[in-house]
Amino acid sequence: MTEECRTAPKGYGYRWIVWAIMLASYMVVFFHRLAAAVVRQNLVDDFGLSGSAFGSLASMYFYAYMVMQIPVGYLADSLGARATVTFGMTLAGAGSLLFGMAQGTTLLFAGRFLVGIGVSTVFIATLKVLSMWFRERDFGTLSGVTNLVGSLGGVLAQAPLAWAVAAFTWRTTFVAIGALSLLLGGLCWLLIRNAPADMGLAPLNAAPPTRGKPSLAEGFRAILSNWRIWPAALFYASIMGIYLAFSGAWGISYIEKVYGLARPAAAAIASYIVFGAMAGGIMTGGLSDRIGRRKPVILTMTALFCLCLTPLVFWNGGMPPQALLRPLFFVMGVTSTAFILTWAVAKEINVPRYTGMAVALVNTVAFGGAALITTAMGVILDRMPDAAPLVQYRALFSFALACSLFGIACALLIPETRCRNITVAAAEKG
Incomplete structure (x- = not known):
């Protein structure tokens, strides 16, 4: 983060309060995103869910998130984040x-779906707030910090959630997080301000002059016709889909069944992928902003992510030494955060007034991919009912490795923006 970001003109200090309440809400987003993996056995015991049924339940969050991205993008651009x-x-x-x-x-599926719809509003609105309250050159770094702090919610959805479920039951735990979410909703209304103009301050970033609210039809015609956004969206879908399928659905059960560990111990090991994502979130955006490039960072990290998947397929039939799991998962988490840069790319290749809708499009594709990948893994398990757990999970991670290779192919087609909005730069040159 630049010194200029920390020392904005007088009166802009309120942006830290706005960002802080958005970050607290984003922690709840991550908690729900990854929580299903911890309570999988509880749900199987109470509701008799099969592997594919549980995969579908976990995916309800992603389907709801996907369906809501375009409406949320428009709402963020028109009504504002608050x-x-x-x-x-x-x-x-x-x-x-x-x-x-x-x-x-x-009702179980309906509750999960409603959660997905609700939390789908937070991230795009947060990016909209960042684009209004902070300098453009800090966007990649601040996006990474946002992901890092949000990931703390994912950490809470690993070993701490397993302990809470053991102590208070899974039902009590989810009722409590529901009450917290309602409290945060009230704080959002009281504290968030959409832009400096809401407090009588001048805008921080130059943008082409506009009139009235953005047109949904006009915005999506412009975004959909921009071929450069599609490789970024498909890359995001493949890499984030694997990360979420592992951390939010199948990683803990893999460690439980293949290594024979109790759930809290398995969750503690699986949480290292979330720790890695936290570290990678701040590192990825900051590194990209510092060197002034997006694509080299994306390609390098994605290649390393693919390498991290190979021991889960080829080492000892898919069972690397237990001592290797923590560092392996940590590096997987770090390198998976290459997808963070697609938010910046989407913002930088489209007209600024359509930032919310552009990010919404890549998120729609990405969470659709995450839902399909998570569900597909459940189907793979159901089609191998008599196979040993090691054989089942090797098949799952072989599928994940194939998806990651597809992600590399997409990354090769992502345009280089040099960390600035190319539509504004072109207008200035013209």
Whole structure:
């Protein structure tokens, strides 16, 4: 983060309060994103879920997130972050309460889906806030910091959640997180301001003059016709999809069944991929901003991510030494954060007034990919009911490795923006 970012003109200090409440909300997003893996056995015991049914339940979050990205992008660009996130956190709280109190699978799935709809509002609105309250040159770094702090919620959804479930039951835990979400919704309305102009301050970033609210049709015609956004979106889908499928659905059960560990111990090991994502989040955005390039960072980290998957397929039939798991998962987490830079790329290849919708498009593709990857892994397990756990999970990680190789192919087509909005730069030259 640059010195200029830390020492903005007088009156802009309130942006740290705005960002802080957004970060607190984003922690709840990550908690729900990864929590299903910890309570998988509880849900199987209480509701009799099969592997594919659990994969579908875990994916309900991603499907809801995917469906809501384009509406949320438009709302963030038109109504602003304040109203959008307040509504989202309130709905997420209601969904978590429903999930925790569900007595049948219909309400269980409905609660998970409502949570996904609610939390889908937070990230795009956060990026919109960053684009309004902070300098453009700090966007990659601040996006990484946002991901890092949000990942703390993912850490809470690993070993701490396993301990909470053991102590208070999974139902009580999800009811409590629902109440917290409702509280955060109220704080969002009270504290968030959409832009410096809401407090009588001048904008920090230059942008082409615009009139009125952005047009949804006009915005998406411009974004969809921009071929450069599609490689970024597909890359994001493949790499983040693998990361979320592992950390949010299948990683803990892999360690439990293949290595014979109890759930809290398995969750503690699996949490290293989240720790890695936290470290990578701040490192990835900062490194890219510092060198003034996006693509070299994306390609290098994705290649390393692919290498990290190979021991789970080829080493001892997919069972590397247990002592290797923590460092392996940590590096997987670090390198998976290459997808963070797709947010910056989406912002930098489209007209600034459509930032929310551009990020919404790549998120729609990405979470659709995450849902399909997570569900596909459940189907793979169901089709191998009599196979040993090691054979089953080797098949899962072979599929993940194939997806990561597809991600590298997409990364090769991502344009280099040199960390600035190329539409604004072109207009200035013209």
